[in-house]
Each structure stands twice: as C-alpha cells, then as structure tokens.
Amino acid sequence: MNPASELQDLIREIRQKVRARHAASGSGDLRVPDLTPILHARDSAFGKVASIGRVNPRPGGAVNAAIQAVKRLVSRLLDWHVREQIEFNRAAIASTEAILAALEENNRVLRELGSRLAAVESARQATEVQLRDTVSHWIAWRSEWERKLAANETQFLRGVADLQAAFQHRVTLMDGSHREAMAAQHRDFEGALARAAEQIQQKLWSDLERIRREYESLIHVELRMLRQRAALGAAPPPAPGAPPPLDYWHFQSKFRGPEEYVRKNQQFYLSCFAGREVVLDLGCGRGEFLELMREHGVAARGVDSNAEFVALCRSKGLDVEQGDLFSALDALPDKSLDGLFCSQVVEHLPPQRVPELIGLAASKLRTGGVLAVETPNPECLAIFATHFYLDPTHTRPIPPPLLAFYFEEAGFGRLSIQRFAPAAESMPAVNDLPPGFRDTFFGALDYAVIGYRLT
Numbered sequence: 001m002n003p004a005s006e007l008q009d010l011i012r013e014i015r016q017k018v019r020a021r022h023a024a025s026g027s028g029d030l031r032v033p034d035l036t037p038i039l040h041a042r043d044s045a046f047g048k049v050a051s052i053g054r055v056n057p058r059p060g061g062a063v064n065a066a067i068q069a070v071k072r073l074v075s076r077l078l079d080w081h082v083r084e085q086i087e088f089n090r091a092a093i094a095s096t097e098a099i100l101a102a103l104e105e106n107n108r109v110l111r112e113l114g115s116r117l118a119a120v121e122s123a124r125q126a127t128e129v130q131l132r133d134t135v136s137h138w139i140a141w142r143s144e145w146e147r148k149l150a151a152n153e154t155q156f157l158r159g160v161a162d163l164q165a166a167f168q169h170r171v172t173l174m175d176g177s178h179r180e181a182m183a184a185q186h187r188d189f190e191g192a193l194a195r196a197a198e199q200i201q202q203k204l205w206s207d208l209e210r211i212r213r214e215y216e217s218l219i220h221v222e223l224r225m226l227r228q229r230a231a232l233g234a235a236p237p238p239a240p241g242a243p244p245p246l247d248y249w250h251f252q253s254k255f256r257g258p259e260e261y262v263r264k265n266q267q268f269y270l271s272c273f274a275g276r277e278v279v280l281d282l283g284c285g286r287g288e289f290l291e292l293m294r295e296h297g298v299a300a301r302g303v304d305s306n307a308e309f310v311a312l313c314r315s316k317g318l319d320v321e322q323g324d325l326f327s328a329l330d331a332l333p334d335k336s337l338d339g340l341f342c343s344q345v346v347e348h349l350p351p352q353r354v355p356e357l358i359g360l361a362a363s364k365l366r367t368g369g370v371l372a373v374e375t376p377n378p379e380c381l382a383i384f385a386t387h388f389y390l391d392p393t394h395t396r397p398i399p400p401p402l403l404a405f406y407f408e409e410a411g412f413g414r415l416s417i418q419r420f421a422p423a424a425e426s427m428p429a430v431n432d433l434p435p436g437f438r439d440t441f442f443g444a445l446d447y448a449v450i451g452y453r454l455t
Contacts, residue, residue, distance in 0.1 A: 011043070014097050033107065038100060213413055213454040263288040265420060269341065272370050272450060273298055279339035280332075282325050282361075283348075287313035289341055290320070300339075303328040326353075326360065335366045343374040343448075346403070347394050354398060355406045362410040365453040371412060373403060374448040377419060403449045412451030421445040 266289050273279055276298055281289050284302025286309060293300035301319035304310055313320035321328065325345070340361050346354050361371050378397035400417050407415055422445070 033103070038096075038103070209414075259286050259288050262286075263292055266292055266343070268418065268420070269372055269448075270296060272372055273300075273339050273341070276300075276339040276370070278337050279341065280329075280337055282329070282340065282342040282357075283345035284313060284318075284320055285309050285344075287316055287318045287320065289343065290318045291316065294318070298339075300341075325357065329357075329360045329364055332364050334363050335369075337364050338366045338369040340365060340369070340371045342372070344376075344446075346373055347375045347397060349395065351396050351398075354403070355409060358406045358410045358412075362412060362453055367453055367455055369453045370450065371407070371453070372448055372450045374420075374446060375403070377445060377447040379447075380445050400447050400449065404451075407449055407451040411454055413454045414452045416450050417447055418450065419447045 269289070270292070273293065274296065279293060279298055279300035281287075281300060281302035284290055284304050285306075287302060290300050290302050290313065301321070302313060303321050303323055303325060304313075305322065305324055307322055310320050310322040342357075342361075346357065349357065358371070358373070365371060376394075376397055378399050404415050404417060
C-alpha cells in the first residue's frame with residue numbers, strides 16, 4: 001500500500017470526524033478558542049509528512065526521466081534512514097490529532113455549557129426582571145403600607161383616646177350620678193328620719209300638752225268649785241274711785257318714755273301674737289302695741305278709758321273705743337278672742353279686781369288663746385324709789401308669783417314669767433352692788449306673765 005495514499009485517507013477521515021464534531025456542536029454565547037490555525041498547521045504538517053520519500057515531479061523528457069529515476073534510486077537507498085523520521089512524524093501527527101480531538105471535545109463541552117449558561121442567564125434575567133418588578137412594587141407597597149400603617153395607627157390611637165375619653169366621661173357621669181343618687185338617698189333618709197323624729201316628738205309633746213291641759217283644767221274646775229262654794233252670799237267688791245284729774249298723755253310722755261321706746265320693748269310679744277285673728281289691747285294708751293300688730297299683719301283693736309288717748313289712737317287710724325275695761329270685756333261674747341294684751345294696767349286696779357279681770361279675760365278667750373299682762377316688778381326694790389309711786393293712780397304692786405297664781409286660778413296653762421328692763425341699764429349705781437344681791441333685789445323693773453287658755 002502506498003504510504004502517501006494511506007496518509008491521505010487518514011487525513012480525510014480525521015477531517016470528516018472534525019466536521020461531524022463541528023456540526024454537532026451548538027452555538028452559544030460562550031466564546032471558545034478558534035482551532036482553525038491549528039488545523040491549518042496540522043494540514044501543512046500532513047503535507048510535509050506525505051512528501052517525505054517522494055520525488056518531486058518534473059516535466060517529461062528523457063533527461064528529466066533519467067533524473068527522476070536517479071532520484072527514485074536515491075530515495076530507495078535512503079529509505080532505511082528516513083523510516084524512523086516518518087514514523088516519528090506520523091506519531092506527532094497522531095498526537096496532534098488527539099490534541100485536536102480533545103480540544104474539540106472541550107469546545108463542544110464549553111458550547112454546551114454556554115448554551116446551558118445562556119438558558120440559566122435567560123432564566124436569571126427573567127427572574128431579575130421579576131425581582132426588580134417585585135422590588136419596585138415592594139418599595140411602593142411598603143411606602144403605601146407604611147403610610148396606611150401610620151394612618152391606621154393614628155386613627156387607632158385617636159379611637160383609643162376617644163374611647164378612653166368617652167369611658168372616662170361615662171365613668172365620671174356614672175360616678176357623679178351614683179354620688180348624687182347616694183347623696184339624695186342619704187338626704188331622703190335623713191329627711192325621713194328627721195321627719196319621723198319630729199313627728200314622734202310633736203306627737204309626744206302634743207300628748208304631754210294635752211295631758212297637762214286636761215290636768216290643769218281638772219284642777220282649775222275643782223278649785224273653781226271650791227271657791228264658788230265659799231263665795232256664795234259674799235257682797236260684791238266696791239267700785240274703784242275716780243282717777244285724779246291730770247294730763248295723763250303728758251304724764252306718760254314724761255315718765256314712761258317716748259312711743260318708739262315703748263314699741264321697741266313690746267316687740268318681744270310678736271312671737272306670742274303672730275297669726276292671731278282677733279286681738280284686744282286692754283288699756284291701749286297711746287297705741288304702741290296696736291301699731292306693732294298692724295305692722296305685722298295682725299288684726300288688733302283697743303279699749304281705753306282716757307278720751308285723749310282714744311282720740312290719739314284714732315288719729316293714727318287704729319281701731320280703739322273708749323270705755324271701762326270690765327264693761328268692754330263683759331260686752332264681748334264668750335270665746336270670741338284669741339289674744340288679749342294688757343300692759344301697765346293691773347297696778348292701777350284695786351287688788352281685789354285683778355283676779356276678776358283675769359277671770360273675765362279667760363272667759364272671753366278661745367281655747368289656746370293667749371293672755372299677756374305686763375306690770376312693774378316689786379321684786380326690784382328700785383321701782384319704789386323711782387317709777388311706781390311717780391304715778392298717783394297706782395294702787396299696789398303685784399308680785400310675779402301672785403299674778404301667775406291668778407292666771408292658774410282663771411284656767412290658764414303653759415305659764416311663763418318674763419322680766420324686762422334691768423335696773424342696771426337706767427341706774428348705773430346698781431352695778432356697784434354685789435352681783436347676787438343686785439340680781440335678787442335690783443333685777444328687772446318690769447315683768448309679764450303669759451298664759452294660754454286651756455279649755
């Protein structure tokens with residue numbers, strides 16, 4: 001077999017394998033080394049290997065044929081010398097072919113890896129696009145979420161604050177309502193307790209008052225019966241003498257004091273006569289008490305034996321009539337009055353007529369009617385040196401216990417003795433006396449006994 005043709009067949013086979021490998025490799029973005037220069041160098045080496053031991057061609061002719069024959073002879077003679085070189089060259093070529101095959105395989109693998117990397121890169125790029133889109137949407141969503149979170153947090157805090165304020169307000173209202181309810185219940189309880197206690201106390205006092213009135217009435221009836229039995233057939237008392245002729249209005253203005261002073265001292269009796277319907281002033285004088293009653297809406301009228309006093313009272317618009325006290329009382333129906341006032345009068349009467357006046361007044365008062373009698377106080381020794389004997393119409397002073405006894409005899413109860421005008425106010429020298437002696441013998445200049453008709 002011709003070595004040159006054998007070598008050509010080998011080269012052709014190698015090229016076909018290389019083409020097959022190049023055709024099978026895919027195209028990718030991965031750049032692989034270009035083996036074309038190596039292939040060209042290999043082909044050139046194959047040409048050199050094929051030309052070893054061959055005679056170069058020459059044109060035809062005898063000379064050239066002879067030369068060619070000589071060259072062939074020399075080539076055969078040297079064949080033993082170049083045989084090893086030829087084998088070496090073939091081995092080198094085979095080694096080069098193996099290297100090229102390995103490089104082609106590497107390129108193929110690299111191209112396949114490039115295709116795979118391209119697919120992976122494409123997927124990565126798609127994922128990156130999606131990731132970028134997600135990131136951009138995430139940023140927008142996060143910004144919107146943070147805004148909504150802040151808004152919701154603000155609304156939540158406002159709502160919590162409103163709820164807390166409403167709860168606190170509700171608690172305050174409930175607490176206030178509870179306190180008010182408890183306070184109202186406590187007030188109602190205290191009011192009911194006070195009313196119950198007051199009703200019980202009023203009932204107790206009314207029962208005690210009723211029992212006392214009944215007891216005093218019983219005693220009064222028994223005493224009256226005893227007196228009536230003892231007084232049967234007794235002669236009537238003599239009539240009082242006529243008062244001395246003097247200007248009694250001027251006398252009272254000089255020794256009793258101005259009307260304003262007397263009216264001020266008589267204000268004490270307002271509590272006794274308040275709410276009374278029919279009041280009579282016995283011996284009304286200048287009308288100080290009647291004016292006081294008129295100022296406080298109490299219907300009152302008077303009677304006096306002094307014509308000047310009657311005219312003075314009528315000039316003030318007061319209802320006053322002139323006449324004797326006993327006659328004026330006797331002319332009234334029984335139990336027609338609910339209030340009688342007699343100030344600085346009984347000391348002018350004969351002593352025996354004082355209980356008669358008290359008894360007559362009792363018969364004209366309704367049950368519960370009040371009688372107030374004011375007179376100088378003989379317990380105060382100063383009146384005998386000053387006030388009492390200045391009035392020549394005074395007959396005899398009446399001690400407070402005696403006048404109170406007359407009240408009891410006439411059927412009055414709930415008696416009280418009130419003392420007025422301390423002597424120390426008008427007589428400063430009395431203050432130099434020892435307190436005990438002064439209070440006992442130089443106390444009040446005037447006193448009053450106040451009683452209420454029992455039956």
